[in-house]
Amino acid sequence: MSQNIHIKQGRIIDPANDIDRIGCVYIADGKIAAIDYQPDGFKADEVIDATDRIVCPGFIDLSTRLREPGQSRKATIASETRAAASAGITTMCIHPDTIPVIDTPAVAELIRDLAEKANYPQVYPIAALTQKLEGNELSSMLALKQAGCIAVGNGNEPVKNLLVLRRAMEYAASHDLLLMFRPNDYWLGGHGCLHEGAVSTRYGLPSIPEAAETIALAQCLELVELTGCRVHFGQLSCKRSIIKIHQAKKYGLNITADVAIHQLHLTENDMAPFDSAYHVLPPLRTETDKNWLRQNLANGTLDSICSDHQPHDIDAKLGAFPETEPGMSSLETVLPLMLRLVDQQALTLVQGIATLSSHPAHILRLNSGALTPGFSADVCVFDPTLNWQVNSDNWLSMGTNTPFWGQSLKGRVTHTLQAGKIIYRLG
Numbered sequence: 001m002s003q004n005i006h007i008k009q010g011r012i013i014d015p016a017n018d019i020d021r022i023g024c025v026y027i028a029d030g031k032i033a034a035i036d037y038q039p040d041g042f043k044a045d046e047v048i049d050a051t052d053r054i055v056c057p058g059f060i061d062l063s064t065r066l067r068e069p070g071q072s073r074k075a076t077i078a079s080e081t082r083a084a085a086s087a088g089i090t091t092m093c094i095h096p097d098t099i100p101v102i103d104t105p106a107v108a109e110l111i112r113d114l115a116e117k118a119n120y121p122q123v124y125p126i127a128a129l130t131q132k133l134e135g136n137e138l139s140s141m142l143a144l145k146q147a148g149c150i151a152v153g154n155g156n157e158p159v160k161n162l163l164v165l166r167r168a169m170e171y172a173a174s175h176d177l178l179l180m181f182r183p184n185d186y187w188l189g190g191h192g193c194l195h196e197g198a199v200s201t202r203y204g205l206p207s208i209p210e211a212a213e214t215i216a217l218a219q220c221l222e223l224v225e226l227t228g229c230r231v232h233f234g235q236l237s238c239k240r241s242i243i244k245i246h247q248a249k250k251y252g253l254n255i256t257a258d259v260a261i262h263q264l265h266l267t268e269n270d271m272a273p274f275d276s277a278y279h280v281l282p283p284l285r286t287e288t289d290k291n292w293l294r295q296n297l298a299n300g301t302l303d304s305i306c307s308d309h310q311p312h313d314i315d316a317k318l319g320a321f322p323e324t325e326p327g328m329s330s331l332e333t334v335l336p337l338m339l340r341l342v343d344q345q346a347l348t349l350v351q352g353i354a355t356l357s358s359h360p361a362h363i364l365r366l367n368s369g370a371l372t373p374g375f376s377a378d379v380c381v382f383d384p385t386l387n388w389q390v391n392s393d394n395w396l397s398m399g400t401n402t403p404f405w406g407q408s409l410k411g412r413v414t415h416t417l418q419a420g421k422i423i424y425r426l427g
Contacts, residue, residue: 070099311399
């Protein structure tokens with residue numbers, strides 16, 4: 001049974017409605033009832049004092065892997081949704097490269113059932129673009145959409161055959177499905193594990209040139225123009241990709257793009273030699289690339305930030321660097337790293353919150369990401385000044401594969417509400 005909740009005296013930041021002021025939020029029947037003015041007959045079952053805290057829409061993460069089904073030794077939907085709730089994230093998109101792949105309605109329904117059992121129903125599967133992500137035969141996109149898939153995508157798997165990609169985009173366009181595409185040319189990317197540059201040369205490690213991303217991006221942009229498909233480009237990492245996105249938006253293509261939070265802070269020069277916590281795809285690139293990502297997030301060329309959360313067990317990150325599995329556990333560092341961007345004047349606080357809430361909601365066409373009366377009451381309350389250390393006492397994800405382990409970060413969520421239900425409370 002939903003509660004009536006009064007969040008009082010917080011700094012309300014709601015970019016979608018151009019709100020930034022001290023005030024109150026009233027929640028009833030799982031929805032936002034009013035801002036500032038108490039509705040007639042409203043009686044609070046619980047009052048949350050948000051003095052000196054930020055009250056904003058719950059965050060929406062466009063790129064996560066929760067490892068279930070198929071790899072529950074690494075993480076589970078229950079464990080990772082707890083971590084998400086502690087980070088103010090109220091909606092997550094899960095990539096199709098589960099085991100089995102999300103290429104049938106049965107797998108999509110299983111994921112939705114597991115999320116319901118974890119009391120975190122707002123997990124949206126991304127359907128596989130092709131069967132088993134092999135790039136040969138198209139998946140049954142309409143049936144997958146009807147089973148609750150919010151988009152179709154290729155995960156980290158390259159689509160080698162451009163004719164297959166074209167047909168998939170035509171199919172997606174005919175059913176008004178969003179295609180979430182991570183550009184990566186199979187042949188150029190090869191088995192690389194670092195950016196092709198000074199660091200990969202110094203340590204003699206196989207590399208990935210930025211052209212692996214930009215060529216695949218350029219090909220997909222041509223097909224966007226040909227098919228009219230609505231495409232979101234995920235986890236872009238370099239300057240030349242940003243230039244292509246800017247040009248494509250200028251000419252009116254129906255596209256959006258995001259960047260993983262760690263790409264806005266780390267470069268190849270930050271890597272501890274052979275430390276697999278820094279093994280990510282796309283790889284960490286140059287200082288110039290990082291600065292371009294920041295600037296173009298601020299000016300709107302890039303639409304949103306994602307976590308690109310990929311929890312791993314210890315075994316997956318042991319061994320020689322190229323043999324370890326790529327990915328970083330990152331749900332719980334999204335907010336403090338976004339606030340670090342604000343402290344470094346790369347973004348304003350309003351911009352940062354927008355990239356995590358209203359912008360991804362717009363991309364997914366969800367009635368959320370805003371504190372609009374009548375919308376689902378997905379709300380994050382956080383203390384922007386609270387310092388905490390990334391350690392086993394404060395970490396909820398089963399994956400501890402983060403280069404920020406042991407560091408002190410600033411900014412901590414105190415309450416997370418999903419559809420009017422408190423799903424996380426600090427302490």
